[in-house]
Each structure stands twice: as structure tokens, then as C-alpha cells.
Amino acid sequence: MLRLSRPNIDEAAIAAAAAVLRSGQLVQGPQVAGFEVELQAWLGCRHAVLVSSGTAALHLALVALGIGPGDAVLVPDFTFPATGNVVRLVGARPVLVDVDPVRYCVTPQGLEAALARWQGPQTLRALMPVHEFGAPVDMAAVAALARDRGLHVIEDAACAIGARFGAMPGTLVGSGGDVACFSLHPRKTLTTGEGGILTTDNDELALRLRRLRNHGMERSPVGLVFHEAGYNLRLTEFQAALGRAQLPHLSGWIEQRRALAGAYRAALQPLAQAGLLSLPADHAGHSWQTFMVVLSEHFDRARVIRDLAAQGVEANLGAQCLSALAAFAGCALDANTEGVSPVASRLYDQGLALPFCEQYGEAEVQQVTSVLSQVLQPNRHG
Numbered sequence: 001m002l003r004l005s006r007p008n009i010d011e012a013a014i015a016a017a018a019a020v021l022r023s024g025q026l027v028q029g030p031q032v033a034g035f036e037v038e039l040q041a042w043l044g045c046r047h048a049v050l051v052s053s054g055t056a057a058l059h060l061a062l063v064a065l066g067i068g069p070g071d072a073v074l075v076p077d078f079t080f081p082a083t084g085n086v087v088r089l090v091g092a093r094p095v096l097v098d099v100d101p102v103r104y105c106v107t108p109q110g111l112e113a114a115l116a117r118w119q120g121p122q123t124l125r126a127l128m129p130v131h132e133f134g135a136p137v138d139m140a141a142v143a144a145l146a147r148d149r150g151l152h153v154i155e156d157a158a159c160a161i162g163a164r165f166g167a168m169p170g171t172l173v174g175s176g177g178d179v180a181c182f183s184l185h186p187r188k189t190l191t192t193g194e195g196g197i198l199t200t201d202n203d204e205l206a207l208r209l210r211r212l213r214n215h216g217m218e219r220s221p222v223g224l225v226f227h228e229a230g231y232n233l234r235l236t237e238f239q240a241a242l243g244r245a246q247l248p249h250l251s252g253w254i255e256q257r258r259a260l261a262g263a264y265r266a267a268l269q270p271l272a273q274a275g276l277l278s279l280p281a282d283h284a285g286h287s288w289q290t291f292m293v294v295l296s297e298h299f300d301r302a303r304v305i306r307d308l309a310a311q312g313v314e315a316n317l318g319a320q321c322l323s324a325l326a327a328f329a330g331c332a333l334d335a336n337t338e339g340v341s342p343v344a345s346r347l348y349d350q351g352l353a354l355p356f357c358e359q360y361g362e363a364e365v366q367q368v369t370s371v372l373s374q375v376l377q378p379n380r381h382g
């Protein structure tokens, strides 16, 4: 079976993690501190704070910015549910905004229209754009919207490490808001198993994030000081060692992913022209965590996935439409309508993520294209 993706853990990374296991120091210590310094340099930010998952990063960002009951946060309606879950879990209301059909992200125009229409009883406190699958959102435009209205910006860059906005070389995502969150889950380009990164240029916020991830605690010359009630969301030392071993390869991997996306786009063009599917928009700065096409309406996606699997190709849906999920009932922009966003809903129903990672090349693209062409033959589907 050609897998959807494979984590890229080489023998050097395994040896680095094994050495940490032999050292006896297992949780947040010099490996975590060293990885943070290296991430700061790579991401070009003042502070990188490692935590136990991308979801933990998003959750801490909200807590550290003081967002809670009575507050509302604009969240894209097409994303992994964690983006909206954390807003619910701090007691705030996610306000779901539809996305654009070819980049699968909220646009600054979409956010601006939502801001104009929003009139719930809660206080709007933050914008939470998602760089979906690595497609960069124009953060300068989002930051301008937020500044005019005194809102915070939390970037969900969970799947977008290395994505860049603007004419290349462009600006790395993760530097456009108050705080950005990255995931180190195995489905992401850089992985420590579980893991997450918060980045910020705000010294005070970074200090608060570091305390909150570790029981509200800080080491001082007089001993441990407990400043406030905190969580335990630390990363382990052996996970940090895994990440440190991979980081020098990350830029090269992203380049390989850009080339693979180009090869897919060229190979799938005939299927797109035949109206069987649509392709994701290209952007030089896309970091291509996932390559998702959208099947035309008449296909039964579950059946397409089964048919692909029968021929040795693993495929899956891309992400969820939150307004279609029970956890987000009543969170559509217009609370009084039970509206489901039309674009996000179509992407949720017809999106198809294809095998994609930097270890794949032209051979895999040809295999997937050939199998997909057979599966989508007009006579196989009504």
C-alpha cells in the first residue's frame, strides 16, 4: 500500500533519541532548551516555546492571552477540529468563517466581512487564521484588520512550518500575529511524535507561556517559585532530540514537497480539465503538508477511497467543516441560522488527500495518477 505519508526518521535521529534515553534525563531539559534556540533561528522569532502538542500550543495561546467565557474568536470553518475545540474548552465561542475554494483558508476579505456582520452577545477578542495544509494566509492584511479593532491574532500554523507569504523569498508564517502555533505530530513535516511549538516576539507573553506549560512555575536563585495555576504541557528530552536531528533537513524537505506538488499538478491536469476534480491553488511559498484535490460533486468519496485502497493507494479526507460537527452546533457566523458554510462543507465532503511526503517522487505521482484515473472513469460512477 502506498501510504498517505511517512514520518522521516533516519538512523541519526534514532541514535540521538536513544542517547537521551540512556542519559536518564527524560523531560524538559537541555535538549528542549537547545531545540528552542535552534527553532528561534530557523523561524526568525524572539521566542520559541516547546509544548506537548499543537493542540496544547493553541490552548495555551488562548489562556495566556486571557481569552475565556464571554469572548468570541473568529475561526475558519475548514480545519482540523482542534482549532475550534480549544476555543470551546476555554469557554469562549468560536465564530466560524467560510474559506476560499482553492487555497482552503480564510481570506482577509472573508475575515473583514465576518467582522462587519458579527453581532453576537460575546466580545470579539481574537482572529485565529489557519494556514491550511501549508497554504500561507496574508498575515500582514490579517494583522492590519486586528490592529484597527484591537483584536489579538493567533496563527494556527500547525501544518505550515516553513510556509512563506508574498513574492519569494517572502515572509515565514508564524511572525504575523501575537503568537503562532505549530504541530510536531507525525502527519506534519517535522515530527517528534507528539509535540508543539509556540512562537512570539513578545517577551512578557513568552514568559507567561513558559510558566503555564510547567505548573505555573519558574526557577529562581531562591528556588522554585509558583506564580499561578499552570498545566503540565512539557515536551520530553528524547522528543526534542528527534526534532533537533531533523531540523537541518527541513528546508530541503519543503523544497522536495514543492517539487512533488508541481509534479502532481502537472500529472492531474487532464483530470481537472475533464471536470473530474479541482486542484489546489499553487503558491511559491506553500509548504505542502497535504496535497488535497476536490472531487466533483457526483463522486461518492467513500467509494473512491475504497477503490483506491483496493489498488494499493491510501487516500483520505483532508479536514473537517466545523459547522457540520456536533461540537460546534450554533457556532456558525449567524448564530440564529443553523447555517453550514457552503465552501467548507463541499471541501469536507469531496476533499481527497493523496499520498504525499518528501520521500515520494515522480514514480509515486505516476502510480497515484494512473490509479485515480481508472477509479474516476465515467462509467464507474453514476
Ligand SMILES: *Cc1c(COP(=O)(O)O)cnc(C)c1O
Pocket: 053, 054, 055, 056, 079, 080, 082, 083, 130, 132, 156, 158, 159, 182, 183, 184, 185, 194, 195, 196
Ligand atoms: C495537526 C493540526 C492541529 C493539531 O496538532 P496536534 O499536534 O495534533 O495536536 C491543529 N490545527 C491544525 C490546522 C492541524 O493541522
